[in-house]
Amino acid sequence: MDALTSTLPAESAESMGPAPVRPPGSGRARGSVPGSGTAPASVFALPVVTELRLSAFASHRGAAFPLGSPVTLFAGPSGSGKSSALRAYEALARLGSGAELGEAFPDPAGCVPERAKADAQGRRGFRIGCTVQGPAGSVRLDLAVQAEPELRIVGERLTADGRILLSTALRDPGRSCVQAAWHTAGSVAVTRAPLPDDRLGTAMLPLRVSGRTDGERAVLAAVEQVVVALRSVFACDPQPQSMRAPVLPGEGRLRRGCDNLAAVLHRTRSECVRRHARLTAAARAGCAGPVSEVGVEELADGTLRAVIDRAAGSVATPLARLGDGELRYLALALVLLTGPGVLAVDQVAEVPGALQCLTVLADGFDRGLDRRQVAELASVAASVCADGHLRLVGSVSDRDGGAFARETDGVTVVDLVP
Numbered sequence: 001m002d003a004l005t006s007t008l009p010a011e012s013a014e015s016m017g018p019a020p021v022r023p024p025g026s027g028r029a030r031g032s033v034p035g036s037g038t039a040p041a042s043v044f045a046l047p048v049v050t051e052l053r054l055s056a057f058a059s060h061r062g063a064a065f066p067l068g069s070p071v072t073l074f075a076g077p078s079g080s081g082k083s084s085a086l087r088a089y090e091a092l093a094r095l096g097s098g099a100e101l102g103e104a105f106p107d108p109a110g111c112v113p114e115r116a117k118a119d120a121q122g123r124r125g126f127r128i129g130c131t132v133q134g135p136a137g138s139v140r141l142d143l144a145v146q147a148e149p150e151l152r153i154v155g156e157r158l159t160a161d162g163r164i165l166l167s168t169a170l171r172d173p174g175r176s177c178v179q180a181a182w183h184t185a186g187s188v189a190v191t192r193a194p195l196p197d198d199r200l201g202t203a204m205l206p207l208r209v210s211g212r213t214d215g216e217r218a219v220l221a222a223v224e225q226v227v228v229a230l231r232s233v234f235a236c237d238p239q240p241q242s243m244r245a246p247v248l249p250g251e252g253r254l255r256r257g258c259d260n261l262a263a264v265l266h267r268t269r270s271e272c273v274r275r276h277a278r279l280t281a282a283a284r285a286g287c288a289g290p291v292s293e294v295g296v297e298e299l300a301d302g303t304l305r306a307v308i309d310r311a312a313g314s315v316a317t318p319l320a321r322l323g324d325g326e327l328r329y330l331a332l333a334l335v336l337l338t339g340p341g342v343l344a345v346d347q348v349a350e351v352p353g354a355l356q357c358l359t360v361l362a363d364g365f366d367r368g369l370d371r372r373q374v375a376e377l378a379s380v381a382a383s384v385c386a387d388g389h390l391r392l393v394g395s396v397s398d399r400d401g402g403a404f405a406r407e408t409d410g411v412t413v414v415d416l417v418p
Contacts, residue, residue, distance in 0.1 A: 044133040044134050045134070045135070045388065046134060046355060046356060046357040046388060046389070047132055047133070047134035047135070047136075047224075047225040047226070047228045047229040047232075047356070047357065048067075048132065048133060048134065048229055048357050048359070048391060049067055049089070049092075049130050049131070049132050049229050049230070049359065050066070050067050050068045050131050050132070050133045050138075051064055051065065051066060051067060051068075051130060051131040052064070052065045052067055052085060052088065052089055052128075052129075052130050053065075053128060053129040053130060053131075053142070054084075054085065054088055054127075054128055055127040055128065055129065055142075056112075056113050056116065056125075056126050056127045057084065057088050057111055057113070057126045057127065057128050058081065058084035058087075058088075058110065058111055058112075058113065058114075058126075059079070059080075059081045059084060059113070059114070059418075060081050060084065060085065060113075061113060063081075063085075065085060065414055066412070066414065067391075067393060068412075069410070069411070069412035070382070070385035070386060070388070070390075070391050070392070070410060071378070071381045071382055071385050071391070071392045071408075071410055071411045071412065072391075072392070072393050072394075072411075072412045072413075072414060073365060073378075073392075073393075073394050073395065073396050073405045073411060073412070073413050073414070074086070074393075074394070074395040074396070074413075074414050074416055075395070075396050075397070075398050075405070075413050075414065075415055075416065076398050076415060076416030076417060076418070077397075077398045077418060079418045080398075080416035080417055080418045081416055081418075082363070082395035082416060083363050083364075083395060084111075085395075085416075086235075086361055086363045086393065086394070086395060087111075087363075088111075088128045089130075089233075089361060089393065090104075090233065090235050090361055091104040091105055091128070092104075092128065092130055092141075092143075092230055093230045093231065093233035093235070093361075095143075095199070095200035095203065095230070096200060096202070096203055096226065096227050096229075096230025096231050097203070097230070097231045097346060098199065098200075098203050098204075099199075100198050100199060101145070101151050101152065101153060101197075101198045101199065102151055102198070105145070105147070105151065108126075108145070108147035108148070108151045109147055109148060111126045111145075111147060112124045112125060112126050112147050112148070113126065118148065121149075122148060122149050123146055123148060123149065124146075124147055124148045125144060125145050125146040125147050125148075125154065126144075126145055126147060127142070127143065127144045127145070128142075128143055128145075129141055129142035129143055130230075132225055132226045132229045132230075134225045134228075134229065135221075135225065136160065136218075136221040136222050136224075136225040137160055137161060137222075138160065138161070139158065139159070139160045139222045139225055139226055140157075140158070140159040140160070141156075141157070141158055141202060141226055142155075142156070142157045142159075143155070143156050143200070144156070146170075151198075152170070152176070152197040152198060153168070153170075153178060153197050153198065153199075153200070153201075154169070154170040154178070154197070155167075155168060155169050155170065155178075156168040156178070156200065156201050156202065158202050158219075158222060158223070158226070160218070160222045163183065164183070165182060165183045165218065165219045165222050165223075166180065166181070166182045166183070166201060166202060166205060166219065166223075167180070167181050167182075168180040168181075168195060168201045170197065175194075176196065176197055176198070177194040177195060177196055177197055178194065178195055178196075178197050178201070179192065179194060180192065180193055180194065180195040180201055182205060182208075182209065182219055183215045183216075183218065183219050184213055184215050184216055185213055185214060185215025185216070185218075186212065186213035186215060186216070189215075191208075191209075193208065202223055202226055202227065203227055205219065205220075205223050206220060206223060206224070206227075209223075228355075228356055229357070229359075231345075231346065232340070232345065232356045232357060232358050232359060233345065233358075233359045233360075233361060234256075234335070234340075234343045234344070234345040234358060234359070234360050234361070235256055235361040235363075236256060236258070236331075236332070236335050236343075236360055236361065236362050237256055237257060237362070237363060237364070238257060238258040238327065238328045238331035238332060239257040239258065239259060240323075240324040240327040240328055240368075241324075242257055242258075242259035243257075243258055243259055243261050243319065243327050243331065244318075244319065244320035244327075245320070246262065246299055246301075246303035246304060246305040247259070247260050247261075247262050247263050247303060247304055247305075248263070248302070248303055248304070249263055249266060249302070249303075249304055250263045252264050252266065252267030252268070252342065253342060253343065253344040254334065254335065254338065254342055254343050254344060255344050256344065258331035258334070258335075261306055261319070261330075261331055261334065262296055262304040262305050262306040262319075263304055264334065264338075264342060265294065265295070265296045265306050265334070266296045266304050267342070268334075268338060268342060269295065269296060272338065272342075275337045275338060276294070278337050278380075279294055279330075279333055279334055279337050280292075280293050280294050282330075282333040282337070282376060282377075282380055283308065283330055283333070285372075285376045286326070286329045286330075286333070286372060286373040286376045286377070287308065287322070287326050287329070287330070288326070289310060289317075290310050290311055291308055291309070291310065292309045292310060292311055292312065293308075293309040294306070294307075294308055294309075294330070295307050295308070295309050295316065297316065297318075305318055305319070305320065306318070306319040307319060308322075324368050325368040325369050325370065325373065326373075328367065328368050328369065329369055329373045329376075329377065332362065332365070332377055333377060333380060335360055335362075336360065336377070336380050336381050336384050336390070336392070337380070337384060339358065339389075339390070340356070340358050343358070343360075345358065356389075357388065357389055357390065357391060358389065358390050358391070359390075359391040359392070359393060360390065360391070360392045360393070360394075361393055361394065362392065362393075362394035362395075363394065363395050364394075364395060364396075365377070365392075365394035365395060365396050366396040366397055366404075371404055374396070374404045374405070375404045375407070375408070378404060378405050378408040378411055379408055381411070382408050382409060382410035382411055383410075385410070386410060396413075398415075
């Protein structure tokens, strides 16, 4: 096991330092980009992830990626690590929602850096983290995970203003728990207790901290900020092959693969008239042929199918007849033009929606799209995300998607190299 992971299984959270950042041009991220995640906390009225750190994850080593812009797109050739960066972000989001480690990392061995060697006990692992800015200031979350021979968290650290608020460490490999210590600043400076090694300690801490002291209230504020930011994530990957068949009416919450697109359109057409009109405008700009409206038809068996009305008096075109690129384009436009009440995302119920910012993750944002569609979607994303309640983090191809994204105001492109 190399220097980054050789002490991972027994490492205490206190010893986990900040992810080493490579200088421009020498690491996985190349070039200077705006919105680096170092802006004053007052800029971010709502909790948002402003930096993703991949200290040792898949093909990334010592990488820190800025996510301070409302629209951030990773660009690079195949093999540069775009998808793995978004995979790490989504894994943190799932852990922040209370998911077990195995759910967040279904292929843990694939997360371990390829050249990382196992130690004498056959142990290998990976390390990731993020920074969340918001009302509580800048809060860092760092996580060390053992992937082999068994998946478990071996170290976690939550830090704000240079103060460690929570740390966990695996002390006894024979027990399925880590030893946790969190800031109290009362009659006892630190409280210690065991926590499960298969869940994020930060997400479980509100059940353990009463908030009786100033120190505990500071811990809860930082924890809430991180949990709210991580839970407010919708990972979107439209699957055209599943979007063509009619669907049964439902609750109208768009799923990850957008296979229930028709049911969602049936709802938004009447509930969100203004946004539906913007969707129609986007369809007009990105779909072949004339478009007067994006609509829904109810079939004889009670199912719904989405259609495009071409002109008054003409026969509507079922979306099933559109190409894969057009279907992906419409699905992504719908995601950007709706909100958490329509997307299948479980935000923090105890926090008002106005105090949460939804982040859309879209790997392969430009997959199957032509240049006109990429430019239009980037413009829609920049416009919608400008009010601060929606953010987009995605990936685009290096050649076309990245070039057109760079031409759109409000979009930050992070260049990756293999």
